[in-house]
Amino acid sequence: xxxxxxxxxxxxxxxxxxxxxxxxxxxxxxxxxxxxxxxxxxxxxxxxxxxxxxxxxxxxxxxxxxxxxxxxxxxxxxxxxxxxxxxxxxxxxxxxxxxxxxxxxxxxxxxxxxxxxxxxxxxxxxxxxxxxxxxxxxxxxxxxxxxxxxxxxxxxxxxxxxxxxxxxxxxxxxxxxxxxxxxxxxxxxxxxxxxxxxxxxxxxxxxxxxxxxxxxxxxxxxxxxxxxxxxxxxxxxxxxxxxxxxxxxxxxxxxxxxxxxxxxxxxxxxxxxxxxxxxxxxxxxxxxxxxxxxxxxxxxxxxxxxxxxxxxxxxxxxxxxxxxxxxxxx
Numbered sequence: 001x002x003x004x005x006x007x008x009x010x011x012x013x014x015x016x017x018x019x020x021x022x023x024x025x026x027x028x029x030x031x032x033x034x035x036x037x038x039x040x041x042x043x044x045x046x047x048x049x050x051x052x053x054x055x056x057x058x059x060x061x062x063x064x065x066x067x068x069x070x071x072x073x074x075x076x077x078x079x080x081x082x083x084x085x086x087x088x089x090x091x092x093x094x095x096x097x098x099x100x101x102x103x104x105x106x107x108x109x110x111x112x113x114x115x116x117x118x119x120x121x122x123x124x125x126x127x128x129x130x131x132x133x134x135x136x137x138x139x140x141x142x143x144x145x146x147x148x149x150x151x152x153x154x155x156x157x158x159x160x161x162x163x164x165x166x167x168x169x170x171x172x173x174x175x176x177x178x179x180x181x182x183x184x185x186x187x188x189x190x191x192x193x194x195x196x197x198x199x200x201x202x203x204x205x206x207x208x209x210x211x212x213x214x215x216x217x218x219x220x221x222x223x224x225x226x227x228x229x230x231x232x233x234x235x236x237x238x239x240x241x242x243x244x245x246x247x248x249x250x251x252x253x254x255x256x257x258x259x260x261x262x263x264x265x266x267x268x269x270x271x272x273x274x275x276x277x278x279x280x281x282x283x284x285x286x287x288x289x290x291x292x293x294x295x296x297x298x299x300x301x302x303x304x305x306x307x308x309x310x311x312x313x314x315x316x317x318x319x320x321x322x323x324x325x326x327x328x329x330x
Contacts (some may be wrong), residue, residue, distance in 0.1 A: 045076050045136065052143065054098040061100065064148035064187050064225050064277075071118055071143075076245040094118065100147045113144045148225075151188035155195060156181045157217065157233055161202035168242050169208045170315065172275055176236040182217065188227035194220070199233065211237040242273045242315070245282055251305065251324065252290035260329040261293055267323065268305055272314040286311045289319055293326070299323065 048228040049070045054063065071094060075082075095102065096116055103114040157177050166169075201217045214225045215235050220226050247270050254262055270287045288309040297303055302323040310317055 004060070020126050041079060043076060043269050045074060046082055047072055047074050048092070048197075049073075050092050050094050050138075052094045054096050054145075055104075058097075058100075060150050061147050062150045062186065062225065063098065063145055065113075065144070065146040066145050066224070067145060068140065072139045074138075076134045076136055094147075096143060098145060100145075103145070108144070110249040111146060113146050115145070116143045117141060118143060121231055134173065146314050148187040150185060151191050153191045154181050155183045155184055155197055158198050159202075159215075159235060160198045160200065160218070161204060161235075163207065163237070164205045166206045166208040167203040168272070169239055172238050172240050172313070176238070178234045178236070179230060180233075182233075183229035184226055185229065186223065190223045194226075197228065199235070204237070207237065207239050208241075208284040210236075210239045240275045240277065243276050243279055244271065244272050245279060245314075246271045247282075247284035247287060249284050249287050249289060252288060252308075253293065254290050255293040257293060257328075260328055262329065263291060263303065263324045263326045265321070265324060268319050268324070270307070270310075271318050271320060272310070274311075274314045282311055282314060291324060291326075298328075 050073050051070050052068055056069060057063070100114050103116060105112055105114045107113070116139055157180055159175050161175075161179060163171075163175075181287055182197055182199075184194055198218045200218055202213070202215060204211060204213075213235050214231050214232050217230065219228070248267050249270060251263055251266055252270050253261055253263060268289050270284075270289065274280075276283055286309065287307070289305055289307050291297075291303040291305055293303065302322055302325055305319050305321070307317060307319055
């Protein structure tokens with residue numbers, strides 16, 4: 001009986017307690033909202049960071065010092081507008097006219113700088129545009145710009161890579177870079193000494209198939225005002241399986257002497273590596289080996305064998321024997 005009474009009491013109190021909790025929470029939320037709206041309707045002074053944007057830079061000029069990227073501004077405005085800015089819903093920036101012909105100049109440490117006063121009333125109005133925040137002061141109050149003529153130079157790209165292959169694999173051509181050259185853009189005195197651009201170091205080991213990779217170019221950390229027309233290049237490595245082949249060919253004799261000269265042996269073996277797909281296309285007729293006899297070579301007891309012709313598809317070509325004996329018949 002007592003359990004039944006307790007259950008009835010709980011069932012009677014619980015819905016009333018829930019309604020009171022909801023009403024209390026709603027009142028608390030409304031009071032907080034009214035407080036927030038009241039606070040945001042007041043004027044505040046605060047410090048904010050404003051990005052600097054450089055406009056109207058002539059196509060043949062560049063800024064050769066590190067320009068100020070942001071300024072600190074003391075602004076006045078309603079709490080609504082400040083909250084709008086802090087939530088980054090409102091874009092605020094300082095626009096700087098970067099045309100040297102329209103800016104005053106001054107010499108500092110023997111160099112010419114152009115400058116603009118950020119405290120200028122027109123600059124403030126331009127920076128804020130239709131924004132409701134009012135700039136009270138800006139730091140720094142002066143922006144200095146050093147200009148230089150833009151110079152453009154085309155240089156080749158060089159692959160900076162450690163490449164190794166699995167057994168019996170290799171490349172049939174040099175690595176292909178796309179693009180194979182880039183443009184350097186910057187002050188002439190900085191670019192004149194640059195002859196090429198390296199890729200970032202790569203390590204491709206034990207390759208047994210072709211590879212294509214996007215590789216970043218190295219930046220010139222000591223030349224911060226030099227830009228590259230590309231930041232990456234595509235590298236292609238044509239990797240194929242190789243096999244060993246050999247042919248035996250007669251040895252040619254080139255001599256400026258009238259005597260008859262015989263060499264031993266009169267044939268040599270040419271050993272080479274060739275892509276497996278091209279193996280059947282290589283023949284002995286595509287090779288030529290010779291020795292050259294003159295007064296200097298006759299001072300030795302043997303002659304060095306030279307390979308004069310070989311197919312473009314073969315690599316790691318060697319000759320056996322590499323030296324031959326000779327006799328002169330008078």
